Amino acid sequence: MQAEDRPIHFSAELLHLPCKHEVPVLQKLYFDLSQKREAAYDNTDFSVPGRFRFFSKRGAKNLSTLLFLPDRFVLAEEWVDIPLSDFLAKLEMAAGHAMDALGIGFLPAHTTTMRTTFALTHFDDARQFLLDHVCKQEGRLSPHFQRPIAVGGLRLVFPETPENRGAYNIIVESFRHSQNEVFVEVKGIFAQQRVMRDELGRIAENFRAVREFIAGSIFPFLDQYDTPEKDWL
Numbered sequence: 001m002q003a004e005d006r007p008i009h010f011s012a013e014l015l016h017l018p019c020k021h022e023v024p025v026l027q028k029l030y031f032d033l034s035q036k037r038e039a040a041y042d043n044t045d046f047s048v049p050g051r052f053r054f055f056s057k058r059g060a061k062n063l064s065t066l067l068f069l070p071d072r073f074v075l076a077e078e079w080v081d082i083p084l085s086d087f088l089a090k091l092e093m094a095a096g097h098a099m100d101a102l103g104i105g106f107l108p109a110h111t112t113t114m115r116t117t118f119a120l121t122h123f124d125d126a127r128q129f130l131l132d133h134v135c136k137q138e139g140r141l142s143p144h145f146q147r148p149i150a151v152g153g154l155r156l157v158f159p160e161t162p163e164n165r166g167a168y169n170i171i172v173e174s175f176r177h178s179q180n181e182v183f184v185e186v187k188g189i190f191a192q193q194r195v196m197r198d199e200l201g202r203i204a205e206n207f208r209a210v211r212e213f214i215a216g217s218i219f220p221f222l223d224q225y226d227t228p229e230k231d232w233l
Contacts, residue, residue, distance in 0.1 A: 001226040002119040003219065005184075009115035010087045011076035012203060014095055016104045018071045026052055026068065029101040033066075038086070039093040041066060066094055073098055084114075084211060088204040099197050107195040112188045112207045116214060117181040122226050126174035126182050127152050134225050151176055153183075166190040166206060168213065172222070184218055186210050 023046050033039045033054070041054035041064065054066040061079040075091050098104070123129040131152045132138035141149065153173025160167045166188040175183035188210045195202050 001121055001182075001219070001223040003223075005116045005118050005214070005219070006181075007080050007084065007114065007116045009076070009078055009113065009185075010080055010084060010207075011074060011113045012091055012095075012207070013072050013074050013111040013113075014107050014203070015072045015109045016099075016102075016107055019102065019104070020070065021050075021052060021068050021102065023052070025101055029097060030054055032097055032101070033094060036093055036097075038089045039097070066098075068098075084207070088207060091207075092200045092204060095200050095203070096197065105197060107203075109189075109191045109193070110195065110203055110206075111190065112203065112210050113185065114207070114210050114214065115183065115185045117175050117178065117183050118219065118222065119178075120180045120182065120226055122228055124180050126180060129226070130154065130172065130174060130182065134222075160189075160192065165193065165209065168210070170218070172218065182222060184214060186214055186218070 026046070027044070030041065030044055033041060040056075042056040043054070045053045045055065050070055052068040056064040058064070058081060062081045063076075063078040065074070065076045065078075067074040067076070073095070075087075075094060077087055080087070099107075120126060120129055123133070127149055131141065131149070135154070151174050153171065156168075156170040156172075158164070158168040158170070169185075169187040169189065171183070171185040173183050175181040188206055190206055193202065193206075
């Protein structure tokens with residue numbers, strides 16, 4: 001398996017106590033962020049009450065969003081074209097300004113999500129790799145379902161423990177946009193970690209831990225199966 005993965009999504013949900021967002025306040029926040037290289041957005045959308053967003057589009061697919069809901073704000077990069085370090089700088093900058101503008105003193109919980117893909121070396125089809133080879137289901141699915149499978153894979157949930165911060169929800173499946181790539185999503189849920197205004201670096205630390213979990217745990221787990229046919233059991 002190719003060790004160099006291809007990140008396609010970064011996002012963070014920052015939960016806060018419910019409050020009503022005033023459009024003039026968000027308009028000023030948008031202007032303030034526009035003065036910051038790390039966190040500027042190109043457009044706003046205030047058309048849906050209680051669901052306001054700042055966003056930028058770059059290239060054919062990339063979408064950068066800062067979404068405001070009554071009890072949280074969400075930063076997301078779809079089809080990312082920036083490194084994780086740039087996203088984390090944007091996260092800390094935008095979240096800090098948002099907390100100041102909206103009078104939010106702390107975040108009682110947050111999530112961090114990363115989606116990425118790994119290209120296979122010895123398989124042409126990620127569905128065959130995951131379902132037939134990793135999960136040993138060759139010939140066992142079609143007799144029961146009698147339909148072609150578009151996407152297949154694994155879902156794992158790791159609860160928070162005293163030694164491990166946050167619960168991790170894991171999806172490993174064939175990537176619908178590329179036949180020989182494995183799609184990986186890790187969502188870290190940090191429900192017991194209150195973050196104060198001056199502690200936003202802790203969210204970045206949790207994001208880096210998710211990144212390390214992908215590189216240090218998920219990759220070697222999958223890589224052990226991506227071997228030449230002569231080595232298969």
